[in-house]
Amino acid sequence: MRPIIEIRNLKKNFGNFTALNNINLLMYEKEVVVIVGPSGSGKSTLIRCINFLEKPTEGEIFLEEYPIQDGPNLPEIRADIGMVFQNFNLFPHMTVLKNVAQPPIRVRQMGQSESEKRAKLLLEKVGLQDHIHKYPEQLSGGQQQRVAIARAMAMKPRVLLFDEPTSALDPEMVGEVLDVMQQLAVEGVSMMVVTHEMGFARRVADRVIFMEEGSIIEDNTPENFFDNPTNERIKEFQQAVLNH
């Protein structure tokens, strides 16, 4: 297996607050890495550092052999890293089809008809073929998030990042989004997912990472993580999450 993301000694401070403290992480191609942990533990900051939406204070991050850093090549590297946000962040002035088809045209210089053809296929894959001419505001949250996944996939990313993709959804819509994500995982898409969905972590993850106070406390298989938690804090966290 080839490493796809490598994080070395990553630190991130916001003023005096240490959000990430010496993170080291190796993620391999086709892996599904799920990051869990209490709020404020730095999960989102970590995933946002990977595509440089947050600028690391110290340390290095690589996409394959390419360093992810400020500079003229940053847009190209970002285009290779798909990102799905908690609040979808679809473009409200574009139709669903255009949301998915326009970025490859503009960023990858793909032809319009080719890009639209691919966008339609991707939207069909996430079950939205009947909504391609609607605007995002006409869709439910779950549908919007599936469009966002299709939009990220349209760039043919090397790896897909999810920042709490179901946290802004009504409970009945969580399943449809997780199903799409599971389908991508089965197809071998490399994914790093910050989530509170423990069922998803157990079913889909190859590795579960537990973070607390800016550090990685545990990095384990889902079986070990859920069935034989060694760390007292992980047990507490699981109790809290499962009993809520």
Add this chain to the structure above:
Amino acid sequence: MNIFETFFNIPVLIDSFPMLMRGLGITITLGALSIVLGLILGLIFALIRTYGPRSLRWFACGYIDIFRSIPILVLLVIIYYALPFVGIRLSAFAASVVTLSLVSSAYTAEIFRSGIEAIPKGQVEASLALGYRFFPALIDIILPQAIKIVIPPLTSNCINVVKDTALASVVAMPDLLKQATQAQALAANPSPLIGAAIIYLVILLPLVHLVSRLERYLNVSQKK
């Protein structure tokens, strides 16, 4: 003489009508040109002020503040009567267009900036995450949304520019107001002035109405 003969003297109005129409043509040309130049300059200054390097941002701030503070009439008089002393001699028309464009661009810049700043941060993050560079993101994502937000205040500003064209009569520009005052002098009757006022209203009232409709339609008035 009763009030109708004084202010609504039909024969005088009919006689002065061709003059008023010529003036209206100049008012509209002056207004339209100043609006277009003001929009272009305003957008450029809004972008510099929002995204430019620090020194340019300062320059843009100063430009915007100065031209929002200075009375238009003062600026016009300076450009038309003072600049010739340093060898810059502008026609009445050019001086009027320059004045109106400079002032309009300062207001337009602030309007565009407020629109750009009203776009949720997530939109910019999404475009960055997709690999967009600055100008493509501006064209595909930022400006379409910002412009939609600022259409009502931009239209308001356009109304102001058209109204302010009347100041050009001070530098002997034969615009609608100047023609009306000349017609008034010729006929020794103020009816042409009333005629001019009615023409201003006929042009601008629909625009004022349009602004409130746009505000309601775009639902901006409630959000702000």
